[in-house]
Amino acid sequence: MQTHAMKLLTIVCEAHARGPVLDLLRSAGAHGWTLFPVEGEGAGGGRPADIPEFTNLQIQVVVRADVADVLLDRLGAEFFPRYAMIAFAADVQVLRGDKF
């Protein structure tokens, strides 16, 4: 079956960023997202995920390359100075290219 090249953008951020990040994804044109709680450690110290308020979220979104660029730009400009978070993009192949 034919596959299409897309970007998988992964964001790991403190739970408080949930609302704004999902708003951003929607406004940038993502057609879906996947999310789950994670524990982590980084420049912002440890996030032991013992309390919902102190947990991290990993948010994954499959998007077209141009959307991924927009998202990375806006994350870097608006979100990184504000929240403890990282983001990275990777190449993936999907079926049904028009879905994303």
Add this chain to the structure above:
Amino acid sequence: MQTHAMKLLTIVCEAHARGPVLDLLRSAGAHGWTLFPVEGEGAGGGRPADIPEFTNLQIQVVVRADVADVLLDRLGAEFFPRYAMIAFAADVQVLRGDKF
């Protein structure tokens, strides 16, 4: 140490698809899998993961490229019309190439 090129296939699907997807993986020759519950939103609407029955699963499997092709084919033909799900493949490098 020498690494080998493999495919990481990621499937995000509604929890009801768990049994059939794992059966598919086994029958296609995967030697293992990893699975965890996730929240998500897509064409099938939001899946808030508030009830076990309404949750999503993310299933990850590392396989040889040819197995990944078979899996994608069968997912597209047999599963996509039936379940809310997405699947994407990515290139990864592993140690112990014969393990997968």
Add this chain to the structure above:
Amino acid sequence: MQTHAMKLLTIVCEAHARGPVLDLLRSAGAHGWTLFPVEGEGAGGGRPADIPEFTNLQIQVVVRADVADVLLDRLGAEFFPRYAMIAFAADVQVLRGDKF
């Protein structure tokens, strides 16, 4: 915004390996990590994740390519004979290259 090439190293291992793996990451120079519990099956049998002691962890770390090599080497030599685990590396693009 400018992105930088990094490696995303993913480790899936039995929960008992948590301490040693995190120690390894720190000593090899990783600046952070992300971790969450997963269910799985592999050569070491099924890990149904019904008891904390029998669960698997997925540990993700974004590092420079050279650090990833060191990590893979040490994982293969010191950890694979000892714990039920797999590890794979993938190419990712990040913002803020100096963070990792």
Add this chain to the structure above:
Amino acid sequence: MTLLDAVQANLLSPAVLFFALGVFAAVVRSDLRFPEPLYAGLTIYLLVAIGFKGGVALAEAGLARVWLPALAAMALGALIPFWTYPVLRRVGRLAAVDAAAIAAHYGSVSAVTFIAATNYLQAVGQPYESYASAFLAVMESPAILVGVVLGRLASPRAAGVAPSPGGDASLRAVVHEALCGRSVLLLVGSLVVGVLCGPAGMAKVEPFFVTPFQGVLALFLLEMGLVAGRRLGDLRKVGAFLLAFGMLVPLVNGALGVWVGQATGLGLGGATLLGVLAASASYIAAPAAIRVSLPDANPTLYLTASLAITFPFNLTLGIPYCHALARWLYA
């Protein structure tokens, strides 16, 4: 006590008020969430407690008094799809597979509605047969099987829009789910445990499974309010027909249930409970089974109808309605 008084007393019970609080929290988009394991824990507790209590009551009452109403309850559940399906097809103009799916939900039952009804009867001081949980246990599956068969006969494509993963395995999967699915297994299993333990076993676990039960139910209904509230937005998608269907069908099925209860020798309380069971629609076991065996059916339709319309309706109005009907019938 008039029907109005009864409704009012029910609306001011902690269980119903906490349900309303949950709906409110979902509607104002509060960040209040019950983590999924908490939901699972509460469900397991409620099913085990109600099953066990029913089993002990069954051990005391003896099978001789239970088999007839139990059989009638099963038959009632299995037959409900036969009248709801044509209504859904003709009046609602729904696709065959959607009609079959919804019919299956309304023939099956909602354990939480049943539990809330026992709660209500206790509050108004109405005695009831505790072994009624046995009816809950046997009514869950039959209608699902009937609905699946109806759906497959009516629209053969539904059986295989795509080559089914595992071929005919999916019908086998439904039967397995119907017998070994989480809720049936917990209910029937705890019932059997209760029968084997009898009152002596009950004495040991009563402070956990009985004394705090009503409070746990109140907390759980807060969560159910959240769950239902999150799906209120889907009401717009299902249309006026399903809205009416979700509130009128319980009235009819409830009356049938109460009548069958009386006909098979149950007391006023037991007949009320059988009415509530018939009136209730499944939103756990049925969706799981239908999703697998009738994948073409639209989940928004059957889930919204059973979870966002019929469940709140029964919780607030359906339960006192069945009780009022039974009191009138037994007067």
Add this chain to the structure above:
Amino acid sequence: MTLLDAVQANLLSPAVLFFALGVFAAVVRSDLRFPEPLYAGLTIYLLVAIGFKGGVALAEAGLARVWLPALAAMALGALIPFWTYPVLRRVGRLAAVDAAAIAAHYGSVSAVTFIAATNYLQAVGQPYESYASAFLAVMESPAILVGVVLGRLASPRAAGVAPSPGGDASLRAVVHEALCGRSVLLLVGSLVVGVLCGPAGMAKVEPFFVTPFQGVLALFLLEMGLVAGRRLGDLRKVGAFLLAFGMLVPLVNGALGVWVGQATGLGLGGATLLGVLAASASYIAAPAAIRVSLPDANPTLYLTASLAITFPFNLTLGIPYCHALARWLYA
């Protein structure tokens, strides 16, 4: 009973000892963990129980007796930032935004400290007004709003170091959080449910929400000990000033609270509770709101102060201190 006796009795209560055990476990790096859903479940239980109980008490006491102290409690909470902010700026030499953030935390309240105080009063046989949970409910938000405004006025950059995602939406988000945030919603909601149900509703859920309450609190404080203990390492990062601040401010605010309680007609127990509320610092609602609306403020400072200093201080010493003060004032 002297202050010393009271402190000792408090230190030997299961609640405080289990807290100490949790701190110990964190310090020796035990692998003991409470999974997050368990924490969430315990919090929901405690907030619902305390809110519901308060509501029932409110229904019995009538609004007439509650509105004045409740209003005074709100005012007290809102005013606390106005004296703590300058102290944090001048004496502590903290950045404006950090000072505002910390001031918000100390004006707001900690539900767990309040619950532990009711626990303490019960243990020493001191009656108190159960409707005091209403003060807890109304004191959570005002100081947060004041703190956010202070922070934005004092350091306009704080409002937008980077173009805010959603523009001025973030102030709206604070207000939404203040009214519909998890803990406020559960508290106020359960309070309202309790008012509507009254004693009849209480009778039904008492075996779940009241009888085992103290035991659940003990278990929860074990977890809170773990949570606080994990952050003890941050004490080094916050410096001596915040350490002193976190222990002296509760003494001052506690005295203010007790005095306001007496002035507005509360009994000895109620005044003690109002003192404890004033003395306590929020570590759930305030951090969540501040993180979103004053992102420049350093979380290590406000979290460590409220969670790792003031919370243990109040739990062990602050509560008996407020009680002793009230007894002296009412003598």
Add this chain to the structure above:
Amino acid sequence: MTLLDAVQANLLSPAVLFFALGVFAAVVRSDLRFPEPLYAGLTIYLLVAIGFKGGVALAEAGLARVWLPALAAMALGALIPFWTYPVLRRVGRLAAVDAAAIAAHYGSVSAVTFIAATNYLQAVGQPYESYASAFLAVMESPAILVGVVLGRLASPRAAGVAPSPGGDASLRAVVHEALCGRSVLLLVGSLVVGVLCGPAGMAKVEPFFVTPFQGVLALFLLEMGLVAGRRLGDLRKVGAFLLAFGMLVPLVNGALGVWVGQATGLGLGGATLLGVLAASASYIAAPAAIRVSLPDANPTLYLTASLAITFPFNLTLGIPYCHALARWLYA
């Protein structure tokens, strides 16, 4: 009461029947699951409750009456590996490292088996020394340390098939795990809390930690049945020798324990509990420690033996056996 009567009474208790239900659910591959946080919550509750209760009893009995049997219990645990290891080597022809690992498991103890035994004694009206939880606390670790040392002496490669991550750190890790591991810390910690609080503290938390205890245990054993049932398939992999070992060793160790109990002055109930402790095999603390310190040992062998063979065996037969033995000895 004959042994047969006792076994039958035990088999018909809610705890054992719910365990059987769990095994059944796993065997028929039901989708019933207890989420891991629920399991963790139940374990924490049971360990804290049993430890706290034991501590209060200890405070009442005084150390003078407890130190001797406690010391004897520790010694017994530490010595059991010295006779089981050679049996595993010579009769079972197991590799040295596997023999050492299994010996460690059988010298250590299972808290759930102990709790089920207290449950059983209560049901048959047999009084027992509540401070016996202290024996549970001290018997968990010694045998693990002995087993690890045995395994390393017997097969030096086991200490380092690969350069150990952290060098000799892994032995230090075992000691840390033995003293600060989750279950030891909860048990010993709650015991100390109980000693410090005494009966006054107990009065406060009794409705949570004591009254509903038996019911919680029944629910937990349902989950343990699932856990054990999922590993039944591994029985085929371990062979007939381990099957026999897992059922005969408890008989011998149980007898030893009962005898040590009598010799050190315990009553009939206490001796029964010491017998059950000796008979039981660890499946939580020991696997964790062995996995880290003897990574060459095959987990399927030690886990299946302790969890899928000895645990169900003791739960159903071992407990009444120890009680019958004690009654015979004390007759």
